[in-house]
Amino acid sequence: MSVVLRVENVYKSFGGVKALEGVSMTVNEGMILGLIGPNGAGKTTLFNVITGYYKPDKGRVELFGRDVTGWPTHKIAQLGVARTFQIPKPFPDLTVFENVLVSIKFSSRKLSEQEAAEEAKRILEFLGLDSHAHMLASQLNVALEKRLELARALARQPRLLLLDEVLAGLNPSEVAYMLEKIKRAKQEFGLTIVMIEHVMHAVMNIADRIVVLHLGKKLAEGTPEEIARDPRVIEAYLGDPKLALAFVERLSSKKR
Amino acid sequence: MEAKNILRELARGRMITNITVAAIILALLTIGIGSLYSETLSYYRETLSTFMMLFSVVLGLNIILGYTGYVSFGHAVFFGIGGYTAMVLMYYYGVNVYLAMIIAALAAMAAAQAIGFIVLRLRGAYFAIATIAVLEAFRVIVSNVEYLGGSEGLQLEASYYTGYSIAGYRGQMSVHYIAYFLLLGTVTLGLLLNLYVSRSQFGAGLRAIREDEDAAEAIGINTWKFKTLAYVLSSITPALAGAIIAWKRNIVLPEEFFSLTLSIESIISVMLGGAGTVLGTVTGTAIYHTVKTIFLTSFPSLHLIIFGITIAFIAEVLPMGIIGWLRLMSTRLRFLLE
Amino acid sequence: MVVSPELIMGGLVSGIIIGSLYGLAALGLSIIWGVLKVVNLSHGALIALSMYLVYTLSVMYGVPLPVALLASILTGFLLGIAAYYLFVHRVLGGPELASLLSTFGFGLIILGILELAFGGIARTIPVSQHVIEVGHAPIMLVQIIGAIIAVAVAVGAYLLLYRTWFGRAVRAVVMNAEASALMGVNVVRVLALSFTLGVLFAVTAGSLLSLAYSFTPETGTKYELYSFTIVVLGGLGNPLGSLVGGIILGIAEQLTSVIVSGSWGPLVAFLILLVMLIVRPTGLFAKL
Ligand SMILES: Nc1ncnc2c1ncn2[C@@H]1O[C@H](COP(=O)(O)OP(=O)(O)OP(=O)(O)O)[C@@H](O)[C@H]1O
Ligand SMILES: [Mg+2]
Numbered sequence: 048m049s050v051v052l053r054v055e056n057v058y059k060s061f062g063g064v065k066a067l068e069g070v071s072m073t074v075n076e077g078m079i080l081g082l083i084g085p086n087g088a089g090k091t092t093l094f095n096v097i098t099g100y101y102k103p104d105k106g107r108v109e110l111f112g113r114d115v116t117g118w119p120t121h122k123i124a125q126l127g128v129a130r131t132f133q134i135p136k137p138f139p140d141l142t143v144f145e146n147v148l149v150s151i152k153f154s155s156r157k158l159s160e161q162e163a164a165e166e167a168k169r170i171l172e173f174l175g176l177d178s179h180a181h182m183l184a185s186q187l188n189v190a191l192e193k194r195l196e197l198a199r200a201l202a203r204q205p206r207l208l209l210l211d212e213v214l215a216g217l218n219p220s221e222v223a224y225m226l227e228k229i230k231r232a233k234q235e236f237g238l239t240i241v242m243i244e245h246v247m248h249a250v251m252n253i254a255d256r257i258v259v260l261h262l263g264k265k266l267a268e269g270t271p272e273e274i275a276r277d278p279r280v281i282e283a284y285l286g287d288p289k290l291a292l293a294f295v296e297r298l299s300s301k302k303r
Numbered sequence: 304m305e306a307k308n309i310l311r312e313l314a315r316g317r318m319i320t321n322i323t324v325a326a327i328i329l330a331l332l333t334i335g336i337g338s339l340y341s342e343t344l345s346y347y348r349e350t351l352s353t354f355m356m357l358f359s360v361v362l363g364l365n366i367i368l369g370y371t372g373y374v375s376f377g378h379a380v381f382f383g384i385g386g387y388t389a390m391v392l393m394y395y396y397g398v399n400v401y402l403a404m405i406i407a408a409l410a411a412m413a414a415a416q417a418i419g420f421i422v423l424r425l426r427g428a429y430f431a432i433a434t435i436a437v438l439e440a441f442r443v444i445v446s447n448v449e450y451l452g453g454s455e456g457l458q459l460e461a462s463y464y465t466g467y468s469i470a471g472y473r474g475q476m477s478v479h480y481i482a483y484f485l486l487l488g489t490v491t492l493g494l495l496l497n498l499y500v501s502r503s504q505f506g507a508g509l510r511a512i513r514e515d516e517d518a519a520e521a522i523g524i525n526t527w528k529f530k531t532l533a534y535v536l537s538s539i540t541p542a543l544a545g546a547i548i549a550w551k552r553n554i555v556l557p558e559e560f561f562s563l564t565l566s567i568e569s570i571i572s573v574m575l576g577g578a579g580t581v582l583g584t585v586t587g588t589a590i591y592h593t594v595k596t597i598f599l600t601s602f603p604s605l606h607l608i609i610f611g612i613t614i615a616f617i618a619e620v621l622p623m624g625i626i627g628w629l630r631l632m633s634t635r636l637r638f639l640l641e
Numbered sequence: 642m643v644v645s646p647e648l649i650m651g652g653l654v655s656g657i658i659i660g661s662l663y664g665l666a667a668l669g670l671s672i673i674w675g676v677l678k679v680v681n682l683s684h685g686a687l688i689a690l691s692m693y694l695v696y697t698l699s700v701m702y703g704v705p706l707p708v709a710l711l712a713s714i715l716t717g718f719l720l721g722i723a724a725y726y727l728f729v730h731r732v733l734g735g736p737e738l739a740s741l742l743s744t745f746g747f748g749l750i751i752l753g754i755l756e757l758a759f760g761g762i763a764r765t766i767p768v769s770q771h772v773i774e775v776g777h778a779p780i781m782l783v784q785i786i787g788a789i790i791a792v793a794v795a796v797g798a799y800l801l802l803y804r805t806w807f808g809r810a811v812r813a814v815v816m817n818a819e820a821s822a823l824m825g826v827n828v829v830r831v832l833a834l835s836f837t838l839g840v841l842f843a844v845t846a847g848s849l850l851s852l853a854y855s856f857t858p859e860t861g862t863k864y865e866l867y868s869f870t871i872v873v874l875g876g877l878g879n880p881l882g883s884l885v886g887g888i889i890l891g892i893a894e895q896l897t898s899v900i901v902s903g904s905w906g907p908l909v910a911f912l913i914l915l916v917m918l919i920v921r922p923t924g925l926f927a928k929l
Contacts, residue, residue, distance in 0.1 A: 098521065124523035138514030149507045153523045164306035181634040203522060374738050425918055427737050428680040432869045433918050439866055440911035447904055563862070574742065607753030615746030618739045619731045
């Protein structure tokens with residue numbers, strides 16, 4: 048199994064805030080890695096470092112075996128990395144269809160106009176967005192906005208998909224729907240996925256491995272079972288294991 | 304709607320736009336040729352020349368403001384750079400207007416590259432203000448440099464024009480006619496550039512930048528390269544128009560060439576029609592120019608007030624412009640109106 | 642050209658004096674920008690308007706100067722309230738371009754009226770020519786009084802924003818308008834008052850500047866760009882930052898005038914602006 052993403056000893060601070068302090072992790076091809084941790088743990092910052100929005104103060108990022116530290120975001124994207132944003136960033140005055148189409152156009156695939164339009168159509172159908180295809184993205188509700196984020200990322204046919212809280216703010220049936228779609232997309236496209244998530248039962252259910260960040264440091268790493276039993280995690284993050292589920296559920300329902 | 308149908312509607316929309324654009328160019332050409340042989344058309348020749356001058360700036364501005372979303376508030380800076388470059392070449396070196404135009408456009412593109420390097424890292428209002436500052440800075444510099452004529456400007460001698468002729472008109476008599484056709488050529492180039500941007504992958508990238516620059520980067524768009532190129536392209540037709548007008552009026556003046564008013568007029572025109580649409584540039588400029596001409600002749604002293612009311616009205620009531628508003632009315636119109 | 646130390650000294654002193662007026666004008670722009678997130682492109686026109694108000698009252702109608710100044714400032718206040726509801730309220734929260742355009746439109750209307758009423762000839766307000774020597778530099782008493790007023794108003798603004806209930810409400814709205822509304826802050830009133838306050842500072846600065854230099858309707862544009870520069874120098878919504886930024890710009894401008902020539906003065910402002918925008922768009926004194 049080849050290594051898709053390797054993060055080595057990454058540091059990043061903003062003024063006095065140390066967002067990342069020596070984080071390392073490895074993501075193998077074909078797996079789903081769950082990235083969890085309390086608010087402000089540095090999860091989004093880690094995504095931003097991986098995708099080149101921020102240059103790490105120290106440390107290395109390797110993608111598909113290449114050192115990409117300090118590369119600009121678009122070059123990293125062109126390697127086959129797609130991401131969603133925690134606060135969705137649709138192209139508001141383009142239609143849902145146009146949002147996906149432009150993403151397809153800038154993926155590495157060479158498609159004719161006709162093929163690109165059909166592909167866009169297919170992805171919208173896959174995520175149940177086809178009936179909203181010609182609405183402006185700015186008119187979507189949160190749940191549909193999250194789907195559009197996912198659609199636009201999938202449209203790139205990435206090798207590595209970074210999902211930043213795509214389940215936040217969704218009701219239980221929407222969460223189930225998204226999870227189902229993520230699983231299917233992984234199978235169909237052979238994706239490797241890193242997902243940041245607060246919806247704990249979801250991430251426990253879907254992830255092969257879990258990394259816990261806490262105050263910018265990696266606190267623990269292991270299978271979902273190991274993490275759920277790890278006393279340090281329980282102490283730092285989950286508190287009383289019996290209350291854990293209720294707690295994280297409450298966290299996940301807060302909307303940012 | 305099926306993918307096939309969408310493409311069909313899009314193709315139909317492009318056909319409509321092509322026909323409209325071709326019809327406008329042909330009509331302007333006909334009037335131009337007509338004016339060579341009929342004195343009665345000379346009024347139209349002049350007012351259409353003024354229209355095409357503004358339109359040239361608008362077509363440039365639409366690329367950076369309309370498609371890319373960067374509010375260039377001082378876009379007349381390229382008109383000024385074009386005008387002054389051409390004038391220096393004509394005044395000091397006796398270069399003919401055609402070569403002067405080409406060099407003026409190249410100079411403006413180089414300037415856009417350099418200015419863009421500074422201002423394109425700014426977003427939103429900061430970018431807008433920086434472009435005003437660039438325009439004002441150019442005006443101050445030009446009015447203080449003796450080589451460029453200072454605040455008096457540079458003026459061509461009548462003898463400079465002896466070599467020009469068209470359809471029997473010679474020297475200075477020919478200038479208004481030739482300038483008309485040169486402006487028409489510039490407008491044609493500007494329309495072609497806008498059509499290219501509207502339909503190309505490049506233009507799709509610009510729209511993505513306009514909508515959300517971070518997300519555009521994330522889908523693999525080299526936003527810096529794209530917006531710089533857009534800014535450079537947006538300087539071409541304003542510079543050509545500046546060169547032509549410098550030649551036509553035989554004088555360049557700092558206030559008239561590095562003009563905030565011209566910048567604002569082009570913004571109004573773009574917004575009135577609908578930023579980032581080809582048909583909008585024509586519609587907006589035509590309406591604005593017509594209204595302005597009417598008001599300027601009937602109430603010359605009220606024009607600033609009328610400008611102001613128009614701008615505020617557009618901003619508060621119709622920020623997406625006429626074509627932009629129509630495009631929102633139905634999916635079909637969105638595909639049909641380019 | 643020989644530049645004597647006296648000339649430099651004179652440039653410094655008049656830079657500080659005139660710069661504090663620039664700073665006050667910039668404060669007007671800064672508050673509106675900081676609180677409403679609107680770049681008020683009618684700023685320059687409002688400054689010009691206040692100059693002509695002082696001119697009309699004191700020169701054309703012989704009203705005593707202090708009264709004319711007060712009347713001009715009061716008019717600016719009323720105009721600010723009206724302008725908020727006519728030109729600003731509807732574009733808040735919309736695209737940036739909409740607020741740029743609507744305030745610019747308002748500015749053009751003012752300019753048009755000024756052009757109509759006064760034409761483009763430069764006007765001057767005759768004031769007492771009494772001169773005081775400040776470190777070998779002769780400075781007109783009127784300008785010194787103007788500078789003192791400007792500093793006092795800026796300090797007052799600081800106290801208002803950081804020591805009063807109104808200031809707390811303003812800062813709450815800046816941080817989170819929705820939450821402030823839930824907590825009982827009348828958000829619209831805070832926004833309208835902040836805008837009016839911004840206009841008030843602009844017209845106060847304009848009224849005082851009218852005593853220092855001759856002016857035309859176009860003059861406002863220059864002060865508007867100066868204000869941008871200062872806001873970028875001093876950071877958004879920071880009264881003391883504006884004052885310091887204004888003084889820096891004033892000194893730079895006056896020294897350039899002394900060393901090179903008066904007409905190059907404005908260029909320095911634009912260069913400072915561009916350099917600042919590149920190097921540190923959050924300003925020298927911005928709070929993080
Ligand atoms: N651009 C920035 N400038 C300053 N501070 C930042 C910036 N980005 C992140 N931070 C800080 O870095 C820390 C980590 O933030 P980050 O967004 O990575 O957390 P997170 O784990 O994603 O949290 P959440 O679950 O709330 O999304 C926080 O203290 C945050 O305030
Ligand atoms: Mg986060």
